[in-house]
Amino acid sequence: RLGEHAYASRAKILTGAAVLCVAGFLGALAIRVDSDFLYYFDEKSEVRVDTETINREIVGSNPFYIVIEGPSPGFLKRWEVLREIKDLQRFVAGLPGITSSISLVDYMELLESGLNRTGAGDLVIDDEGNIVPAPKPRSFLEEPKNLEPVLSMIATSPATFKSVVTEDFGETNILVRTNLSGSRRIEETLARIRSWIGAHFPAELRVHLTGNLVLLSGTESDIVAGQIKSLSLALGIIFVVLALMFLSVRIGFFAILPNVVPIVLFFGTMGWLGILLNLGTSLIAAIALGIAVDSTIHYMARLNLELRGETDQVAALVRTVRTVGVPIVYTTVALFLGFLTFGFSSFVPIQNFGILTGFTMAASLGANLVLLPALLATTKVITLWDLVGVKLGQEPARTIPLFAGLRPGQARIVVLMGELKRFAPGEMVVRRGELGDEMYVIIRGRAEVWAGDGQERRRVAEHRRGDVFGEMGLVRHTERSADVVAAGDLEVLAVDERFLRRIQLRYPRIASKVFLNLTRVLSDRLQRTTEQYVALVPEQRATAR
Template sequence: MPNRFHRWIAEHSIAVLMATLILSLLALLQLFDFQNARLRLSIDPSLDAISILTPQERKFDSLVRLRFGNREPVMVMMQVDDVFLPKNLQRLDRLSHDLQQLDGVKSVDSLTLTRLPRIERNDLNYSPLTPTSLQDPQIARELRHSTLDNPLIAGQLVSRDGSAAVVLVHPASSDELEILHSDLARRIRQTADRQAGPGVRIHVTGAPLIRSEISHTLTSQMKTMIPAIMLVIAVLLALVFRSLRAVLIPLLTICVAMLWVLASFSVAAIPINLVTALTPPFIITMGLAYCAHVISEYEQIHRREPALSAQKHIASLLQETSIPVMVTGLATIAGLLALTLNEQRSMIEFAAFSALGTLFLMLLTLLLVPSLLYFCKPRRRDQPLAGEAMLDQAIDTLSKFDQQHRKQILWVALIVFAGSLLYAAQIRIGEQLIGLFPENSRIRIDHAAINQKMGGVNPVYLAFEGGAEDVFTDPNILQQLDQLEKWVSQQPEVGSVLGLADHVKLLNRYLAAEASFAIPASRDAIRQMLFVGDGEWQRSVVNIDRSASLIQIRLRVDDTARIAPFLDRLQLRLKQLPGGLEIHLGGGAVIMTESVRKATSGQLMSVALALLLIYLCLSLQFLSFKIGLLATLPTALQTALYFGMLGLLGVSLNPTSVLVETLVLGLAIDDTIHYLSRFASAAKRSGSETIAAQRALQSVLRPVTVTKTILIAGFLTMLSGDLSSQALFGWLAALTLFCTWLVDIFVTPAFMSGLRIVTLWDTLRLNLGAQVQKTIPLFRGLSDRQSRIFALMANLHTLPSGTRLITEGDESGDIYVIIDGEVTVFKDIGDDHIELARMQRGDVVGEIGYFGQRRSASVDTVSETRLLRFDDEDKERLCRAYPSIAARIFLNLNRVQAQRQAERNGLIEKFNGKAQPSALPDEKNPSFDSSLHSPAKP
């Protein structure tokens, strides 16, 4: 029966619609700045969003930036045949000056602008290269000679083969968002492109540009991709349901939920980042699934009971769907909140806002959808839609197939589960920032070109904290750092290394006129060299009081799966350095690698916790830990299947693939709970799990299939996205949805049909009426709860016809309640077989045993009979655990006994003179097991 809440919603549809409208308007006002015609929502494509830095690490990273400057410049590479030709040097000089003039550029390093010392005629020369001097072939030749063996220039500003020169453009601000908003990276590229021409190629890369491109792509995707997905969904909904109602209601629900979530982002002043950008697809997915179930159920109710009023339809709909929707919502929220175990800020934000979105969807599905349905009564179709009969036929066949091949299906599921776990163990953890872009994109081509020519792009730094002034003028320490630099440069992932040792060696070579690069043995010499060489270039590797130093590394690789082993080796190598130095690893590559590593390593824990929370939710729904556990298994299988696919297809576990997993969990829960809910109610109605499995499948197959088909199509539209992470998200989600659909239609029904969900209590209620205390004398006066407890402490027996239940003269304390079937109570006296009574469902048999007497008559089943049996042990347990229930039961037994006594007296009178007194109960045998017919039969 619909409860008050269901009826209230059904009666207040207008109020619900108005409340939704008001809240949505408020959300719109929050989200959209009408005055300036812009969204109050920012995009944050920074690495910060996906980085896992402790406050201490973050503080140190800021300190490193403060001391040594922002080590992530935009790299502009000019690729020509020979950089040292005068015309190319002039072009490089123009390029450098043009870039230096740009607003927002702090400084520019290039071969022509950065005056590093060179030896000319035995003098150290710092003369600036003027445009005029660059026309002189002699100067160009000297420049080639003096720079290609200079470690501060060769491999840093000019490629070692002299065919490419790099201009390092340092933004004035180190704030990523500020750089983004000024569109600096794109302006740099546009300015640089002006120098391109025949024989001159311009390539641009660097973290600011990559982030800028991600930001622009994300913004445009938000504007185009989400509407595109919605459009695809709308078209498919229209095709499937052929009803405007079935299209508009889900879309409206999703839009409202999306609006509320985006407004929540705005209220919290949290920008959308690489990870939280996947919240909208999540909301679309879950919203569609929720609505499809509810609308499908509504149509079934409407078909089943067309004569009911609109209010009663809505109340019935809520009665059927409110619990599964709430359990689904809460379980999904619980699963999402398990992600908050993650250390990654963006993952926590994704979990929090997706959980909030799920809550909104849950409320809207329970409030808005029924209210809208109230006003959108479905048309009565004279004929079913084309394909519906076919679908019904398919469901029937499928259901039978699942029943008949239950064992085989479960074996296959088990094998798939085991295989999935095996493949899941092979999952590779990794992420590529540049890999987010398509291979033929300009940014990726440029990145590869600079990486190849300049020996690495991806920045890593090693920051050393000496703890006292002048530590890094100690020749021994500089020797150690020099050795470390050599070791680093030999690693295959490393393109270039630059540190204080290089500066000191260069200064020593020029100032001491040493032939080779070497660290001076005298500390004072080092101090004096660093003093005369002090400036911005040197400050990028050592601070003002020489208490801290930095080694800059550029990696050739971008994939964190390849960076991680290098970082591990580096950590081991760092342990060989002398004590007293505090060492920190940093830079974009390190942050990215460590973030991916931590985000994914915590994933197993998150999944385990999510499954545990889902298990608890399901256990609560079915009030049984065992059923909760069994109901969780399909979700566990779907999760394992997903991770197995990642391993099998070689897809890296990264924040994107982790997020698809949350989607899998959410949908798996939704399908399982809707299936289970219908299965449970059908089982209780029919008293048979087999029939229930069939009916539940009939009920959910349509919405599950429709939802999955539409979502798969919707996600496949993401394949056209500009970022590979979104394309990956799209096809991974689509493939996973298909696999979960297979689990939904084969494994879950096969699994559930073997689940013994119909309890004794359900059987009692099914056979003896909803209020068994009114139909069974033994239960009289007990509340529902007490009746249920007592019933659940008993045992159910099914006996075939002609089975002896009680034998006269036996000593036994068992009491029976007949659930269905019939028994006969009789006495055999000599050759006479005297039937004393026939008993049917609801009757109590054998109550005399309670009084410690021998059985006074025999009882046989007349037909197949189901009985509830209470033995001595049950009674003892009852007395101990529930004395109040026991007291009531014993009182009822006394009543039964009194009734029997009255009947006996009646029988004595009836048999007086007609039978032998010995055949009747006497003082030693005061009663016989007989019946007490219930006053009302169900």
């Protein structure tokens, strides 16, 4: 019933699939790519609660570094460079998600505050002899001449400061602590920092951001690029293999569609439900594609077997669904339930992986059992193995006029697009009085044409390899005028209007040559008939006299 329904309702099925694909595509546009490791845990899980407590009460748990390299040793001792570093820290402190930062300048300010305490108890008397409050010491950032004492203090023990600056003052780093966890927020923050550095830092200073957090931010673009590359490569290879296997770009396209639809629905569901595309969910599409294409190849290979010698397309589809559809259903349901068990996990990526993979498996099952039969309902399927298996004898283009100008491989395709019929010796091929709509081309063997009944029955012609008979049935759908009987083992190609339409649609270049050859065959037959008639007229006139 499913095969019959797919054939009868193919227009509705194709329309429904198109609507679902559009909805899936619109949903896919709303997908958010974000590698947020906190998102992997439930909101009430211990890991997530403790991390959020650290971020809120103590210090940011996710640090990264801003590394600054000078063009030469000692370059970072310059007052203007240290001032730029401090300005960068002030800018970073104002960004969302930044909790603190520490740099060489912070260490130097701490040293300077210690140096300034040595005179904290001194009394200051003005010019009139009055005791006044001691003036607040100016920082080296405000007064460049105060920088030298601080640098001298660092020079006494450079190893103490190796975590923030090299001994030759050629490279330093700023440790930035954040409570950021999602790759999208991280990338936005890093982009603002890079933009500020590019606008304010001198060109001779090389600045780059590094650390695990920075590497995490790069996964967003990598995931998107990886999805595009992996799926495009997989679909491309599968398409090429199927197109070669079934000798048609159109068949390859039809075969790949039921594998594309579940992937589009998968991405659309993620977009509509707000599920993040991350390292876990990015694996689902490739897994689903591999399983779905296996079912597609099994289905199409079986359909090809059922179509051999079969003129009823519906019957072939029904038998295919009955024989291959049941194992496909069992396999897919088993996989669906297996993946669905992951939905009971407390780890969010495993949950999403199981549920989304199960959903995609169900979608691929529907596509292979409903959409694929609808696409192939009126399309002849030919495999590479069929092409190799067809034997047309030597030089078919020279010995069979219908194949003139065709390569051997093209001639085999013509045969496979039609219906190859075999008859035993003495078996009737065409019966006089029957309505016919086919023309026959002899591929192998001999056929005899008999006219009349009873004692008047006589053989009027004999056809051999390459000859054509029954052409009036193809052209005018009239009653057969004579009997055609196999004189031995006979193999013929049946040519009807459905065959001509099919080959024109699938292989237009081959069809153009076949149509030209067919026109020549019919013209030759008409010319011979005319010549016979012209030759017969004088004889009839002489007899009448």
